[in-house]
Amino acid sequence: MIQKLTExxxxxxxxxxxxxxxxxxxxxxxxxxxxxxxxxxxxxGAAEAVWQYNRAIxxxxxxxxxxxxxxxxxxxxxGIPGLMVFxxxxxxxxxxxxxxxxxxxRGDIGSTSAAYAxxxxxxxxVGTKEYAVFDEDxxxxxxxxxxxxxxxxxxxxxxxxxxxxxxxxxxxxxxGEFQDRVTDGRPLYEWVGEKVxxxxxxxxxxxxxxxxxxxxxxxxxMGKVLRKIMPKSFILVPGYGAQGGKGADLVHFxxxxxxxxxxxxxxxxxxxxxxxxxxxxxxxxFADAARAAVEDMITDIDGALKAAN
Amino acid sequence: MIQKLTExxxxxxxxxxxxxxxxxxxxxxxxxxxxxxxxxxxxxGAAEAVWQYNRAIxxxxxxxxxxxxxxxxxxxxxGIPGLMVFxxxxxxxxxxxxxxxxxxxRGDIGSTSAAYAxxxxxxxxVGTKEYAVFDEDxxxxxxxxxxxxxxxxxxxxxxxxxxxxxxxxxxxxxxGEFQDRVTDGRPLYEWVGEKVxxxxxxxxxxxxxxxxxxxxxxxxxMGKVLRKIMPKSFILVPGYGAQGGKGADLVHFxxxxxxxxxxxxxxxxxxxxxxxxxxxxxxxxFADAARAAVEDMITDIDGALKAAN
Numbered sequence: 001m002i003q004k005l006t007e008x009x010x011x012x013x014x015x016x017x018x019x020x021x022x023x024x025x026x027x028x029x030x031x032x033x034x035x036x037x038x039x040x041x042x043x044x045g046a047a048e049a050v051w052q053y054n055r056a057i058x059x060x061x062x063x064x065x066x067x068x069x070x071x072x073x074x075x076x077x078x079g080i081p082g083l084m085v086f087x088x089x090x091x092x093x094x095x096x097x098x099x100x101x102x103x104x105x106r107g108d109i110g111s112t113s114a115a116y117a118x119x120x121x122x123x124x125x126v127g128t129k130e131y132a133v134f135d136e137d138x139x140x141x142x143x144x145x146x147x148x149x150x151x152x153x154x155x156x157x158x159x160x161x162x163x164x165x166x167x168x169x170x171x172x173x174x175x176g177e178f179q180d181r182v183t184d185g186r187p188l189y190e191w192v193g194e195k196v197x198x199x200x201x202x203x204x205x206x207x208x209x210x211x212x213x214x215x216x217x218x219x220x221x222m223g224k225v226l227r228k229i230m231p232k233s234f235i236l237v238p239g240y241g242a243q244g245g246k247g248a249d250l251v252h253f254x255x256x257x258x259x260x261x262x263x264x265x266x267x268x269x270x271x272x273x274x275x276x277x278x279x280x281x282x283x284x285x286f287a288d289a290a291r292a293a294v295e296d297m298i299t300d301i302d303g304a305l306k307a308a309n
Numbered sequence: 310m311i312q313k314l315t316e317x318x319x320x321x322x323x324x325x326x327x328x329x330x331x332x333x334x335x336x337x338x339x340x341x342x343x344x345x346x347x348x349x350x351x352x353x354g355a356a357e358a359v360w361q362y363n364r365a366i367x368x369x370x371x372x373x374x375x376x377x378x379x380x381x382x383x384x385x386x387x388g389i390p391g392l393m394v395f396x397x398x399x400x401x402x403x404x405x406x407x408x409x410x411x412x413x414x415r416g417d418i419g420s421t422s423a424a425y426a427x428x429x430x431x432x433x434x435v436g437t438k439e440y441a442v443f444d445e446d447x448x449x450x451x452x453x454x455x456x457x458x459x460x461x462x463x464x465x466x467x468x469x470x471x472x473x474x475x476x477x478x479x480x481x482x483x484x485g486e487f488q489d490r491v492t493d494g495r496p497l498y499e500w501v502g503e504k505v506x507x508x509x510x511x512x513x514x515x516x517x518x519x520x521x522x523x524x525x526x527x528x529x530x531m532g533k534v535l536r537k538i539m540p541k542s543f544i545l546v547p548g549y550g551a552q553g554g555k556g557a558d559l560v561h562f563x564x565x566x567x568x569x570x571x572x573x574x575x576x577x578x579x580x581x582x583x584x585x586x587x588x589x590x591x592x593x594x595f596a597d598a599a600r601a602a603v604e605d606m607i608t609d610i611d612g613a614l615k616a617a618n
Contacts, residue, residue, distance in 0.1 A: 023420070023424075041438040042440075043433075043435065043442065045435060045436070046433070046435040073415070073424040073428070077424040077442065078428070078433060079396065079440075079442040080389060080392060080393055080396065083392055087388065087389065105415070105416065106382070107414065108382060108414055109480065109481040110481060111332070112330070112380055115332075115382040115385070115386040116382045116386070119385050119391075124386050126345075126350045126351060126355040127354070128350055129350040131351075131352055131388075133352065133386065133388040134388060142414075143453070143487065144476060144479075144488070145476075145481055146486030146487055146488070148483040149481065167453060170418065172418040172455070172457050173457055174454070174455030176455065178452065178453060178497060178500065181492035182492055183490035183492045184490075188487060188497065192487065195486070
């Protein structure tokens with residue numbers, strides 16, 4: 001899957017993913033109105049609005065990009081109907097040829113991580129049958145519990161040729177509280193980076209390992225250091241746009257050939273129509289605004305990479 | 310809710326919770342056979358087996374204990390049918406008067422943590438309506454992202470009078486890899502403990518705060534230190550029994566009045582019938598074996614607390 005991601009990035013010249021984090025506040029009124037008219041102001045109604053919103057955005061941008069990153073919390077909050085739409089979104093994106101990074105940030109003790117890994121990336125066995133359940137291509141994983149919480153995901157990745165992105169340095173303002181604590185002369189995130197490197201070395205695709213890392217766009221200097229620590233790991237970079245990251249800041253997350261990183265934007269794309277820059281599209285044409293925002297993001301990042309190399 | 314937990318512990322003399330982590334391998338054959346006969350070897354069949362198993366165990370032990378801790382991974386792995394049974398289990402336990410600790414280990418950047426908090430502990434708004442979705446009483450939270458990943462949970466706890474248990478020192482063998490790293494003279498888990506104390510101080514119930522901690526039974530010396538660091542926090546103690554913790558090791562997780570901690574056992578209770586000690590019950594009477602194991606666990610922990618005080 002990491003090869004497939006690399007190929008798709010080369011083909012689209014777009015090392016980006018669109019974050020499908022559909023908060024109700026982002027969804028245009030006409031979509032919510034139609035969904036509530038059909039299902040009432042219920043969890044089913046909310047889930048239907050999310051689905052119609054997602055589908056329109058995916059239809060508008062799928063040919064420009066290699067991948068999407070649905071944030072499961074935005075679906076899980078609406079319970080069973082929400083999670084049904086999460087699954088429906090994963091399947092629809094696959095049908096459109098997109099790779100799906102499940103932003104699930106799971107991580108637990110060994111046997112429990114094994115259940116998460118089976119459910120999200122692998123297969124579960126029921127009697128004599130096997131099922132791929134949520135069936136994302138990649139998942140994000142929290143490393144706080146150490147190797148035996150991450151290992152079950154890696155085992156499934158090897159079996160299924162899928163991948164994970166381990167949280168190393170997250171994009172949020174307080175990420176430094178624990179992640180930046182210096183131990184043995186280096187901040188914790190570097191030690192997590194070293195582990196990502198170690199876990200990845202024995203689980204290689206052709207060029208990159210199955211074990212990638214999450215490093216926030218909001219911390220470009222740390223990205224530069226981590227790129228060197230984990231030369232064979234793809235870096236998933238959240239925090240572009242709405243959280244403050246810019247293309248020029250991100251060049252050091254990439255290798256010299258412009259690969260090795262994939263930058264996510266969520267709100268900046270899916271709620272682009274709310275920005276002054278794209279307000280000409282109007283709420284009715286929110287999906288066209290998303291497409292324009294994707295095109296601008298590609299130009300920004302591709303331009304920055306060309307200027308740097 | 311933390312008051313309710315304290316009262317229930319006083320009433321039952323059982324500072325314990327039963328971990329409802331129903332791996333298919335634990336479920337007796339006759340239950341699986343019946344479920345597969347009705348639904349086939351499908352995700353629905355697996356979920357039905359889990360449900361019948363859970364219900365029988367809850368029926369057998371609910372009068373002895375204050376709380377249960379369903380591990381959501383064991384349900385999530387079976388997709389939508391599995392998560393429907395997670396919800397059904399939460400509701401059933403509530404009906405039986407039990408407090409429910411959702412072992413979800415969620416944690417993300419602020420707006421995303423807010424969605425998890427709303428979905429698991431609080432309410433989500435759809436148009437003019439509000440819904441309590443999964444509606445657990447407590448949830449476990451991963452602190453790797455720092456304060457702004459935890460704060461949204463605390464806000465919901467204050468509103469709903471619910472609680473969280475923050476992962477401080479986990480029970481698994483490799484938990485020390487990052488959690489034990491010494492920074493500024495103290496291991497990381499102590500710094501996380503200090504934050505738990507700080508977060509909790511401004512969010513107090515009558516005696517204990519809404520912000521508790523997870524500290525593994527497998528690390529009793531660290532539990533002793535952490536008890537002192539976080540005097541107002543309830544400690545959820547996993548790792549008893551199957552993972553190696555014993556009652557006598559656990560007294561220092563408690564306050565002198567025998568409160569302030571709640572010890573979880575999962576496999577040791579729900580799959581007790583597989584142990585030599587309880588094999589007299591036989592697979593058919595797995596729920597009676599679970600009840601006997603709960604009684605023994607109460608005796609072990611209550612005895613250790615009496616011996617210590």
